[in-house]
Amino acid sequence: MNDLINELSRRAFLRRGSVGLGAAALATLEANAATPNPSSSGTNPHASSGRIGGLPELPHHAPKAKRAIYLFMSGAPSQMDMWDHKPKMAEWFDKDLPESIRQGQRLTTMTSGQARFPIAPSIYKFAPQGQNGTMVSELLPHMSKKVDDIALIKSMHTEAINHDPAITYICTGDQLPGKASLGSWLSYGLGTENENLPAFLVMTASWTGRKEAQALYNRLWGSGFLPSKYQGVALRSQGDPVLYLSNPDGIDPVVRRRMLDSLGRLNQHTAQQWGDPETRARIAQYEMAFRMQTSVPELADLSDEPQHVLDLYGPEVTKPGSYANCCLMARRMAERGVRFTQIFHRGWDQHGNLPKDLPNQCRDTDQPSAGLLTDLKQRGLLDDTLVVWGGEFGRTIYCQGKLTNETYGRDHHPKCFTVWLAGAGIQPGAVHGETDEFSYNVVKDPVHIRDLNATILNQMGIDHERFTFPFQGLDQRLTGVEPSRVVDEILT
Template identity: 70%
Template sequence: MEPIREYLLGTTRRHFFKQGAMGLGSAALCSLLPSVASPSSANASPTIGLPGLPHFAPKAKRAIYLFMAGAPSQMDMLDYKPAMHRWYDRDLPESVRQGQRLTTMTSEQTRFPIAPSKFRFQQYGQHGAWVSELLPFHGRLVDDIAIVKSVYTEAINHDPAITYICTGNQLPGRASLGAWLSYGLGSLNENLPSFVVMTSSWTGPVEAQALYNRLWGSGFLASKHQGVALRSQGDPVLFLSNPPGIDSSTRRRMLDSLGRLNHQTLGDYGDPETAARITQYEMAFRMQSSVPDLVDLSKEPQHILDMYGPDVMKPGTFAASCLMARRMAERDVRFVQIFHRGWDQHKNIAVDLPNQCRDIDQPCWALIQDLKQRGMLDDTLVIWGGEFGRTIYCQGELTHENYGRDHHPRCFTVWLAGGGVKPGIVYGETDDFSYNVADRPVHIHDLNATILHCLGIDHRRLTYRFQGLDMRLTGVEEQRPVHEILT
């Protein structure tokens, strides 16, 4: 090896003492910290996050994010606009559109005919929240959730928009929300990952927007913080099973030998990715016993299965994923994210949207009720929403039954429930056309700041130095949690 390369790869004397001092200090600190057992997992001991976190007493210990990938149509579900029936087939006024950006799907249209919702709405709950007939179980849910109708974003196409809300930036390479929580707060259970992702099946169109693993990736954070994808077929986690001919004791010996090599490499170069690799190998070994128990639904009582609906025992459905999310919450998995695809309804919305709503309506209600009856909703935050909304004007000819709606970033609806959220309220309002925010706008950075706040994190103080910048999930603009919806 040439001398210059040997120098660059080797450990200098100064580097050795610097790393050694930090390692000894960390070991001494860990020896002084008390061992805290997870209340729901007798054999679990949590791993500590950053010093000083949480910044204040959290209302939520964990979170479940129900992500409707493709952008649900807010005016057909939770943002009732009765005045639009008088505007049927009339063009959206320029005074409303205000020259706002259009997608390539509708930019060539000569008209923007208003398409009122085909679906009936009814008021529910103590405060009379309007809910579409597509979501009858949500009608029973409104007193448990906070509906936010004034969320907005700058992204108008799916991939940058979903990357934006999941990672805080439209460009790839940033850490996802779940990775930030793992990094900042650590894990509550050493036998399961702190961040788990599921992608459920859907009954809408066969084609749907692709989901990339950067949406649950760790970006510039250590790879141990990335989300672990739980699969519905084969091994729940890839490569979890031992290879043919390898039993558990042999696997343990292999990991011990590999661990000694990795520790030697870690001592030589101090690369944090080597430390992450050691942690991940050990986690994978423990998951060989913890994951099969997690995914075994056979011990669930029949009344619980009935609560989640007829699809709950079909692997990979949204109902099964919601029940799995509750089981993970019981085992103190810090963050669970379920992606439900198929909401990108540029056409045939009259058929596809009811199918999508049927997939998610009862399981969402069941998840909240299940957490509530177990006394877990108070410290479990649940979020529901997509990456942007849909337009009040139609895509295609309004006279055709298969018309749809285009992307719309200027306003859309999300709801939150549980840990630290006021139940039974509606926050924010859109104009009569569900096109612009009329009252109390909530940027997606504000939404993420609110989620972090519920978990005891000041979003301005959760940072990571990368390429000379202090990176934040919520960007550098002045954002704030939506305190008005918080207890």
């Protein structure tokens, strides 16, 4: 609505002024809508000369990262079984979680009715890894060799305790739907470096853990109140990589081009008549879709990848839709200037059979994640590519249901969980934050999910407090109105 009001005001001004001047200005405006121009690097010393679109005032400072890859483990990985070693818990097997630790904190309805909260120590062995002796689980044999390349944050926390609001919160900055996603903010603010590919691409990987998994809604990569052209484009593992990418039978590229030209003229007329910014977004999206008919199949074709690169990602790398395949695709996107790539891997919601399902999830993701870091580093891309791994919250040290070594589960836990970051100005080998001996409460250096998003924006050259968009009477920010900060302790 703000854009529409501004457009109407601008058009009214042009009508009242010189007719010739108004026509020329409006024609220029429409041409820019159809083909975005690179941001002016002359007015912003930090702006990339090859950038297409974005805000001229961005970046606010010299960025460490040109692009970001977010590996999102949907369902909440169990931090005490992977990264947050708690050896003293062996002495607490099947003993109740002390009330002094729980402190009356909120529980989900799945365990709030339990008579007991029996502690389930991790059954997996941990060993020191890397120069700093970081303790890593045996479930992660490949990532354990990469601890000197990543920064671990063990003190993440959030207020959301159920999956849908928690994932919406970390992806969009609010538990309620309707806000713009992180990738959309970056697309809007920084544009792209490749006019033939979207600035924001999304993939949902297959998984072998718990069969049932939380649904993923397109609002997680949606543009919310931002123009729709900034929403993420989802790539599929079957059929066309993007829906309706191929021409229908009987339609060749020449015919398609003529159709788009005619449709473009109609949309230009509509835009001129009504000034609706969504019409301009539609024009740009049609043109992008036409260019993607060539660029996306080339992106998805792995035939040019040598075997030693494929081997980095593991045996499933050539299987479309696998997590390994998605990680290799993310590297190819990084090479081609895609601003933000997000991979969702589901199945981490282990309420009932963690000893079976968690190892499967780790086998899906461990080698490909490590392979992605190795591949980016070997190509010199890790220096300016930010990689983020994590979920929406953590899991409880106490058992959900009956406790045995063969089968048990863990409930949702928002009070502490672990994420890691790598590349683009992240301090290699850093470990930030601590939790108590129960991996239940943060006891040192808490990091809220707002702080994580502020740090991601910072590495992309953006001050999260100055990056706003007017909507519903408020200058909206990805990090919201609550206090948040950049986690400087993990930065170089």
